[in-house]
Structure formats: C-alpha cells, structure tokens
Amino acid sequence: MANSQKKQKILEVAARLFRDKGYPATSMRHLADEVQLKASSLYNHIGSKEEILQTICFDNAHRFAKEMKGIQENSTLDVTEKVKALIQLHIEMATQEITSVTAFNDEWRHLSEPHLSNFMKMRKEYEGAFKALLQKGMEEGTFKQKNASILLYTLLSSFRWLYDWYKPGKSIQIQQIKDEMIDSLMNGIS
Amino acid sequence: MANSQKKQKILEVAARLFRDKGYPATSMRHLADEVQLKASSLYNHIGSKEEILQTICFDNAHRFAKEMKGIQENSTLDVTEKVKALIQLHIEMATQEITSVTAFNDEWRHLSEPHLSNFMKMRKEYEGAFKALLQKGMEEGTFKQKNASILLYTLLSSFRWLYDWYKPGKSIQIQQIKDEMIDSLMNGIS
Numbered sequence: 001m002a003n004s005q006k007k008q009k010i011l012e013v014a015a016r017l018f019r020d021k022g023y024p025a026t027s028m029r030h031l032a033d034e035v036q037l038k039a040s041s042l043y044n045h046i047g048s049k050e051e052i053l054q055t056i057c058f059d060n061a062h063r064f065a066k067e068m069k070g071i072q073e074n075s076t077l078d079v080t081e082k083v084k085a086l087i088q089l090h091i092e093m094a095t096q097e098i099t100s101v102t103a104f105n106d107e108w109r110h111l112s113e114p115h116l117s118n119f120m121k122m123r124k125e126y127e128g129a130f131k132a133l134l135q136k137g138m139e140e141g142t143f144k145q146k147n148a149s150i151l152l153y154t155l156l157s158s159f160r161w162l163y164d165w166y167k168p169g170k171s172i173q174i175q176q177i178k179d180e181m182i183d184s185l186m187n188g189i190s
Numbered sequence: 191m192a193n194s195q196k197k198q199k200i201l202e203v204a205a206r207l208f209r210d211k212g213y214p215a216t217s218m219r220h221l222a223d224e225v226q227l228k229a230s231s232l233y234n235h236i237g238s239k240e241e242i243l244q245t246i247c248f249d250n251a252h253r254f255a256k257e258m259k260g261i262q263e264n265s266t267l268d269v270t271e272k273v274k275a276l277i278q279l280h281i282e283m284a285t286q287e288i289t290s291v292t293a294f295n296d297e298w299r300h301l302s303e304p305h306l307s308n309f310m311k312m313r314k315e316y317e318g319a320f321k322a323l324l325q326k327g328m329e330e331g332t333f334k335q336k337n338a339s340i341l342l343y344t345l346l347s348s349f350r351w352l353y354d355w356y357k358p359g360k361s362i363q364i365q366q367i368k369d370e371m372i373d374s375l376m377n378g379i380s
Contacts (some may be wrong), residue, residue, distance in 0.1 A: 022212050082380050106354075125234045134379075143379045146361065150370045151379065153351035160350055161343035164296075170339065180340045188378030189324075189333045189341065 007045050010035050011059075014052045015099040018156040019163070023053065023110040054115050056091045057098045061122040063097070064089075068129050080186070086130060087155070087182050094162035095174050101163040127152065155185060200225050201249075204242045205289040209353070213243065213300040225242050230333050232330040243297070244305050250293045251312040265374070270376070276320060277345070277372050284352035285364050298317040317342065347373060 013034045017026040028049055032042040046052055071085050072121065093100040102108060108119055131152045137143035145151045158181070166177075203224045207216040218239055222232040236242055261267065283290040292298060297343050298309055321342045327333035335341045348371070356367075 022214070024215060025211070029361070031271055124214055137380070144377075145370050145379060147366065147370050149329075150367055151364065151374055153355060154374055157351040158344050158348040161347040165343060172340065176337065177340055180335050180337050181344055184335055184341055184344055184378070186376075186378050186380050188376050189197050189273070189327075189335060189362070190376050 003017050003045065006035075010037075010054055011020070011046055011052060011099050013104045014049075015056055018053075018107040019101050025048075050112060052128065053102070053107070053111060056102045056123075057111060057119050060093070060097065060100045060103045061119060061126070063093070063100075064103075064126050065122060068126055072129060079133060079140065079142050082133055082136065082156045084182055086133075086187060087185060088178055090156075090159045090186070091162065091181060094159055094164050095177070104160060104163060127156075130156075158185060171181050173182075192227055193235065196225075200223075200227075200232070200235055201242060201246055201289050204239075205246055205292045208243075208297040209295050213239075213297045214357060223319065228253050240302060243292070243301060246289045247298045247305070247309050248312075250283070250287065250290045251309060251316070253287070253290075254279075254316050255312060261321060262323075264290045269323060269330065269332050270309055272323055274372055275378060276323075277375060280346075280349045281352065281364065281368050281371060284349055285356050285367070293355060294350060317346075320346075349373060 010031070014026070014031055017034065021030075026049070028042060029039055030037045031049075031052075035042070037045075046055075068086070071082050071089075074082070074085075077085065081115060085109075103123075106121075109116070110145050111119055131148045134143060134145075134151050136146040136155070138145060138148060162177070200221070200343075204216070204221055205278075207221060207224065211220075216239070218232060219229055222229045225232070227235075236245075256277075257279050258276070260274050264272070264275075267275065284294075293313075298313075301304070301309055321338045324333060324335075324338040324341050328335060328338060333341070352367070
C-alpha cells in the first residue's frame with residue numbers, strides 16, 4: 001500500500017474504534033494492533049491520537065462545506081433538487097466516507113481548542129446554509145412545514161442509522177437506500 | 191422529595207451523565223455530586239452503577255413494549271394512525287422520559303449478561319413489531335416504499351436529534367414538534 005492509502009486506512013480504523021469504544025478509551029496501541037503495524041511504524045504515519053481526530057473532523061468538514069457551496073451555487077437546481085442533492089450527499093458520505101461517522105457521532109467533542117471552536121464554527125455554517133435552503137423553500141411555498149429547525153434536525157438525524165448499520169457488501173444497494181430515503185423524506189410515506 | 195422521586199431524579203441525572211461522558215467514564219462519586227448526595231446516601235437508593243443502567247434500560251424497554259402492544263391491539267386505528275401514534279410515542283419519550291436516551295444512545299451496550307441479551311431481545315421484538323406494521327402498510331398499498339428496513343431505521347433515526355437538542359423550557363413546544371415531525375415524516379416536505 002502507498003503511504004496515502006495506509007494513512008486513509010488508519011483514519012478509517014480509528015473512526016470505527018472511536019465509534020465503538022469512544023475516543024477516550026481508544027489507545028494508539030490498540031489502533032496499531034487493529035491496522036497491524038508496530039506502534040513505532042504507526043507514528044511514521046500520524047503524530048498523535050488528537051492529530052487523527054483533527055484530520056478526520058476537518059477533512060469531513062471541508063468536504064461537506066465544499067459540496068454545500070457547489071450545491072448553493074448551482075443555478076440549474078431548484079430548491080427541491082438542492083435538498084435532494086444534500087440528502088444524496090449525506091447518504092454517500094455515510095456509506096462511502098466512513099470516517100464521517102466521527103463528525104456525527106459526537107466524538108468531535110473531544111477536539112482541543114482552538115480546533116473545537118473552529119470545527120463547531122464550520123458545523124454551524126453548514127447547518128445554517130442547509131437551514132437557509134429549507135427556509136427559502138418554505139417562504140416560496142415549495143415546502144409546507146413552518147419550522148426550519150425542526151425540519152433540519154429531523155433530516156440530519158434520519159441518516160444516523162446508516163453509520164451503525166451500513167456495511168459494504170450488505171445486500172441492500174446504496175442506490176436503493178438513496179431512492180427509498182429520498183422518496184420517504186421528500187414525499188412522505190402515506 | 192419522596193424516595194421514589196429521589197430515585198427517578200438519580201436515574202435521570204445518570205442518564206444525562208452516561209450520554210455526556212459515556213457509561214465507562216461516569217463514576218458513582220460523580221453521580222453523587224450531581225444529585226447532591228453523599229456517596230453513602232446514594233447507595234440507599236441504588237445498589238451499583240450497573241443496577242442503574244439495568245433499571246433505565248428495562249424501564250424504557252417495558253414502556254415501549256407496553257405502548258406497542260396497546261397500539262397493535264387497538265382495532266379502531268388503521269395502519270397510518272398506528273404509525274402516527276408510534277411517532278408521537280417516540281417524541282414523547284424523548285422529550286419527557288429523558289432516561290430513554292440511554293436506550294437510543296447505545297449506552298445499553300455496557301449491560302452485562304444475561305441483561306444485554308434480554309435487552310437486545312426486547313429491542314429486536316419492538317423493531318420487529320414496528321417493521322411488521324410498515325410492511326403491512328406497504329402490502330395493502332397505504333405506504334408506497336418497498337423496503338421496510340430502510341423505512342424503519344430512517345424513522346427511528348429521525349428522533350435522535352431530540353435527545354441532544356430538546357430541553358424543557360425551549361421556546362418550541364412539544365406539540366409543535368409533534369405536528370411538524372408527523373407532517374414531514376408522513377406527508378413529506380415537498
């Protein structure tokens with residue numbers, strides 16, 4: 001494996017350990033065992049447990065920010081299509097960028113300052129942009145709900161099961177998850 | 191406070207500590223501080239940290255099982271009304287029975303055997319009953335989705351933000367949360 005692939009593998013295994021055992025209870029020794037490296041070799045790839053957490057949190061935050069910007073600026077999409085694109089983005093991140101679990105499963109709370117504040121600022125900006133889009137849909141009468149916060153958090157929450165449940169190779173295809181979730185969230189179930 | 195009220199308060203504070211710090215990192219000493227009791231007085235109410243976890247998990251599991259049974263057996267409700275009643279139940283539990291966070295935030299994973307297996311069995315039965323209801327709605331054409339698992343987990347996930355976010359006294363009323371969430375989950379947003 002090339003070094004960049006090895007590093008990616010380390011980040012993914014770390015994210016899974018953080019999810020299953022919690023960040024405080026995960027040791028570098030345990031991580032080394034899981035990726036089958038000696039602790040000394042692990043440190044060739046990564047400086048510390050906190051550096052892993054920072055890398056994971058900010059890689060994901062920048063990815064979400066970039067995708068949001070692309071969707072916001074895409075003038076060929078109406079507000080419904082923009083919300084659909086964001087639902088797709090969250091399903092893709094949950095099923096393909098498995099480190100993104102750390103940003104959703106609250107392990108980011110263990111970041112030290114100033115990283116914690118920076119991460120929370122990016123998170124707030126992302127949620128603000130998503131909420132503004134829902135608000136716009138409500139104002140123009142496309143969406144019929146009244147409270148953009150309730151709708152935002154209901155949507156963002158609805159993806160969380162994917163982090164516990166989805167494993168590559170599951171018999172359900174990602175495309176089917178996208179189709180069914182977009183349909184139930186946009187059009188309801190009844 | 192009567193003893194039963196004190197015990198309820200201890201369970202609620204413990205559930206909040208488990209959520210914020212994780213079960214392994216929560217000590218009985220810390221719990222005693224938070225409920226303003228001496229450790230020795232705390233043990234008059236509760237035998238051990240594990241006993242707290244067991245009480246919380248099984249009180250909630252029995253409550254959900256009982257409510258599910260009532261809804262299943264209520265022949266005046268059609269399948270849509272039954273699903274609405276379950277959505278209401280989850281919102282009520284998240285906003286009023288705050289210990290239920292422990293059953294949703296995965297802290298139940300720290301139960302010892304045979305309690306862990308018993309809890310997982312009750313959880314599986316509850317999810318199975320909920321899924322059967324969704325399946326029935328799909329078969330009779332009331333719900334248009336095809337995959338009951340995706341729909342079940344999307345619904346169950348969608349309540350999780352309430353545990354992080356809802357605090358009594360928030361300016362949003364529980365009735366508004368119910369109205370908006372039932373509307374968006376049953377009828378969609380667009």
